[in-house]
Amino acid sequence: MVLLKGYDENGFVWYTNYESRKAHELSENPHASLLFYWDGLNRQVRVEGSVEKVSDEESEQYFHSRPRGSQLGAIVSKQSTVVSGRNVLHDLYKELEGKYSDGSLIPKPNYWGGYRLKPELFEFWQGQKSRLHDRLQYSPEESNGQRVWRIERLAP
Ligand SMILES: Cc1cc2nc3c(=O)[nH]c(=O)nc-3n(C[C@H](O)[C@H](O)[C@H](O)COP(=O)(O)O)c2cc1C
Incomplete structure (x- = not known):
């Protein structure tokens, strides 16, 4: 499950870590289905298509629009890799929180984007x-x- 961040005539956009498991799978096979399901309405919409990375400028712009905590979270999390404990994530987060406590720009990691x-x-x-x-x-x-x-x- 990912958060749909935008859609227009060019397609449907979401953001993630480009080194995550799903990203590796997409680099092997850049085709995917999106499924939107509304239980109460007994309805679903399926969308199939080809997938490409959004431009770096677009990712950059969205990254900096997010709360600073989410920006730090994206740096801390090497998504889909094994972590020895929660404290590892927590300690790195705290370290970065201190580093950027002056409100300076948090650089978007290269491995994060849409x-x-x-x-x-x-x-x-x-x-x-x-x-x-x-x-x-x-x-x-x-x-x-x-x-x-x-x-x-189509027949049901
Ligand atoms: C409500 C909800 C929203 C989520 N939104 C995102 C998202 O926008 N981007 C993302 O990378 N992961 C999101 N996740 C986490 C993913 O479902 C998934 O655990 C993560 O991307 C790692 O997947 P992977 O290891 O298959 O690459 C969300 C999870 C939930 C439950």
Whole structure:
């Protein structure tokens, strides 16, 4: 689970550690699915597409918009690696907190940044009491030189 930080016509953006397990997996296979699920609405949306890193400027800008504690956390955490104890993280955090207590700029680590998934397929799923659930798939196609979405109903 990651926090969706933004979306627009270029895709869906989230931020993470570029040396994490998921980042290694994405460098091997830069394709992913996003799943949004609303239990109360009996609804899900699936988005599939290719993934690329966001520009360094974009990551930099977002990094510095975060609370300083979150910025320090990103430096402290070598995400997905084994840690011998909580105290290791805590001690490093405290050390950095002291170092930057004067309010100076906390540099974004190179291994932290965003990914953008460029959507190539959407599926809107709506549960129905009858169990004959709705599944509407949107896939891109060319029509009269324009990129449009082909909409097809899939069997549930
Ligand atoms: C509500 C919630 C939001 C999260 N948001 C993020 C996020 O935005 N970025 C991130 O790297 N991890 C986030 N995590 C932690 C990830 O789920 C995951 O544990 C972490 O990224 C390491 O994954 P990996 O070892 O597979 O790379 C979140 C977890 C939860 C429960």
